[in-house]
Amino acid sequence: MADKILSISRRTRATPFTRRVEAAGVKGYTVYNHMLLPTFCEGKEEDYWGRCQELKRWDVSCERQIEVCGPDSERLLQLMTPRDISRAVNGQGLYAPLCDETGAMINDPILIKFASDHWWISIADSDVDLWARGLAHGFGLDVKVREAEIWPLAVQGPKAETLVSRVFGNEVPAIRFFRSKMLEFRGRKMMVMRSGYSKQGGFEIYLNDAELAEPLWDELFTRGEDLNVRAGCPNLIERIESGLLSYGNDMDINHNPFECGLDAFIDLDADIESMSLPALRRLKDNSAHLLVGLVFNEAMRFADFIIKADDRIVGELRSQVWSPRYNKHLAMVMMKRDFLDANSTVSINGKIGNIVNLPFDFNAIR
Amino acid sequence: MADKILSISRRTRATPFTRRVEAAGVKGYTVYNHMLLPTFCEGKEEDYWGRCQELKRWDVSCERQIEVCGPDSERLLQLMTPRDISRAVNGQGLYAPLCDETGAMINDPILIKFASDHWWISIADSDVDLWARGLAHGFGLDVKVREAEIWPLAVQGPKAETLVSRVFGNEVPAIRFFRSKMLEFRGRKMMVMRSGYSKQGGFEIYLNDAELAEPLWDELFTRGEDLNVRAGCPNLIERIESGLLSYGNDMDINHNPFECGLDAFIDLDADIESMSLPALRRLKDNSAHLLVGLVFNEAMRFADFIIKADDRIVGELRSQVWSPRYNKHLAMVMMKRDFLDANSTVSINGKIGNIVNLPFDFNAIR
Numbered sequence A, B: 001m002a003d004k005i006l007s008i009s010r011r012t013r014a015t016p017f018t019r020r021v022e023a024a025g026v027k028g029y030t031v032y033n034h035m036l037l038p039t040f041c042e043g044k045e046e047d048y049w050g051r052c053q054e055l056k057r058w059d060v061s062c063e064r065q066i067e068v069c070g071p072d073s074e075r076l077l078q079l080m081t082p083r084d085i086s087r088a089v090n091g092q093g094l095y096a097p098l099c100d101e102t103g104a105m106i107n108d109p110i111l112i113k114f115a116s117d118h119w120w121i122s123i124a125d126s127d128v129d130l131w132a133r134g135l136a137h138g139f140g141l142d143v144k145v146r147e148a149e150i151w152p153l154a155v156q157g158p159k160a161e162t163l164v165s166r167v168f169g170n171e172v173p174a175i176r177f178f179r180s181k182m183l184e185f186r187g188r189k190m191m192v193m194r195s196g197y198s199k200q201g202g203f204e205i206y207l208n209d210a211e212l213a214e215p216l217w218d219e220l221f222t223r224g225e226d227l228n229v230r231a232g233c234p235n236l237i238e239r240i241e242s243g244l245l246s247y248g249n250d251m252d253i254n255h256n257p258f259e260c261g262l263d264a265f266i267d268l269d270a271d272i273e274s275m276s277l278p279a280l281r282r283l284k285d286n287s288a289h290l291l292v293g294l295v296f297n298e299a300m301r302f303a304d305f306i307i308k309a310d311d312r313i314v315g316e317l318r319s320q321v322w323s324p325r326y327n328k329h330l331a332m333v334m335m336k337r338d339f340l341d342a343n344s345t346v347s348i349n350g351k352i353g354n355i356v357n358l359p360f361d362f363n364a365i366r
Helices: A019-022 A043-053 A073-080 A128-140 A162-167 A209-224 A238-243 A277-282 A336-343 B017-024 B044-053 B075-080 B128-139 B160-168 B210-222 B236-240 B277-283 B336-344
Strands: A030-033 A033-039 A056-057 A067-070 A093-095 A105-107 A110-115 A118-122 A144-147 A151-156 A180-184 A187-191 A202-207 A230-231 A290-298 A306-309 A312-324 A329-338 A345-348 A353-355 B029-031 B037-042 B056-058 B065-069 B094-097 B105-107 B110-115 B118-122 B144-147 B149-156 B180-185 B188-193 B202-207 B229-232 B290-295 B306-309 B314-322 B327-334 B345-348 B351-356
Touching: A019 A056, A030 B029, A033 A056, A033 B144, A043 A230, A043 A238, A067 A073, A067 A128, A073 A118, A073 B180, A093 A128, A105 A128, A118 B075, A128 B128, A144 A238, A151 A162, A151 A209, A162 A180, A162 A202, A162 A209, A180 A209, A187 A306, A202 A209, A209 B056, A238 A312, A238 A329, A277 B128, A290 A336, A290 A345, A306 A345, A329 A353, B017 B056, B017 B210, B037 B056, B044 B236, B056 B210, B065 B075, B065 B128, B075 B118, B075 B128, B105 B128, B128 B144, B149 B160, B149 B210, B160 B180, B160 B210, B180 B210, B202 B210, B236 B314, B236 B327, B290 B336, B290 B345, B306 B345, B327 B336
Parallel strands: A056 A230, B056 B229
Antiparallel strands: A030 A033, A056 A151, A067 A118, A067 A144, A093 A110, A110 A118, A151 A202, A180 A187, A187 A202, A290 A329, A290 A353, A306 A312, A312 A329, A345 A353, B029 B037, B056 B149, B065 B118, B065 B144, B094 B110, B110 B118, B149 B202, B180 B188, B188 B202, B290 B327, B290 B351, B306 B314, B314 B327, B345 B351
């Protein structure tokens, strides 16, 4: 199947970094939260090998920030997630599945607390603002919900701390994982968090002034030239190897968080008002599916999304990639639990894949 | 700016027609409701000229159907739209802006009534299901909201009636605009409506069985070969010439329906329970913007989305295209009303554009 061109319009929103990303030679995009997300520069594999040594800055503006302000903010957010958010401290990010009253996954954002009456929801790809607006209006909550004018820029790689410190100052190294500080760039304070959609470590700069996008992009280049900083983007191979979930790819509204392996983020016994908890208490130990990994020793393509065994549908393919580092084909598949109870392999297109837990453990599967 | 490749994944959902669309030679997609929407085969202009004589079938599966079932269905839908839906008859489609309690545009779908306790919302590009779920839960309404497994296929062009009649039978010609009938294909009843995102006339077939997608696609070809039927897709040039609005392009959540020229679909005086009506009554005659057309005599590209006059921001570009038929450059722009009150032209990149009402009136502007 030949590559297809993306028709870009106002609806597939550009970002304040897009001109610089284009100048740096981006070749592919996906659309995420109605916004352009660069996906590769040279190629998936070339980018992958480049990335591991290097320092990159990624335009992840499409991680939209849904701002929730007002006295009922924390109540609204707690309704939306089964994770207990009562002990979050100001400046902290919390990975938190959002689930509706049936336990269905609506999104899996990072919640960022500024104060109990001021939060951001740093969303994956679904219009969480609409759900929050609907709930707030229906429940008569005293909150304002809006997509904020914030465009995150990620700096990822082993030398990210060095570079971000050069630009944002010596408070950067003290920022712990999923914690943040308001730091200054050209006289404007913006949030800098130790986070990012990779396992390499790094920071996300939550740009809050579009006019400063190109100066920030450029300054990260000039101050990082000796560190070999480049333009980059999230990389599919690295994502799958790391077992990082992608909402809409690996799971969606048809799944509950137990099926996604997110048990650790559900506080079933907490005394909190969360709309999904009654359903999730019933679903615990009763989910029909589980997201697992499949490992093949040879390169392959699934012919179909549906996975069958003895003519019975036993699961479906969600994401797949060839891992050049490990010489394995890796897939993330949503499998029926009863099949998993009885099988440790599955045959696809005549090839045998080993079923493994996520994230992939390369010491075990090599 | 070179064309960019769309990175396709599970998240940018394929449709049951995708294999056939690919085989027919589609070259470009956009992503619409997290789903692939074909945008061109040969090229925007080539497609445009081809389209006007011909009969096309378009994969518009991305017009997702949000199904609302249950005793409170009509109450929920009336809350969501300021258009009075009380007189809709079964089988009817109603174009209806959806607006929140501030009057903000959430979407501009076709509402399709099957019964007062069973509707579809045939949505433009935003996750209306999440808004509806939030409202329903917050208000404690007795409804079920879900994205239905429906994939619309449009048949557009002057000979559409002939072809659709051949496949779905002699009840087809009697279907009036925005009315529908449940008609049979290979033993399965599905909705056929006289509708479609063009001004050429035609039908949309609301496929409800993915297994029948390729048989339907193929049969529309074999039964329409003498009518010169082809694969097609919505065409940007035709859309702009016809003044068809596109949510996310021409307007978004930052606008109210008066600003989009949708006054005719707002029943300000109706005695209905609609969450946006109080705000809209205040906004009527007090909106800051209006979506209008701009006509230039020469081909051009806007350098920026922002439109300035005397260094003041007076509007913004939303959509633009070169119209080969009329030899004009056409743009849809969201302009400040106070500027419109005092000006009938605007200068962009040193060229003078005439401000006109939408839809474009080619007799007037030629």
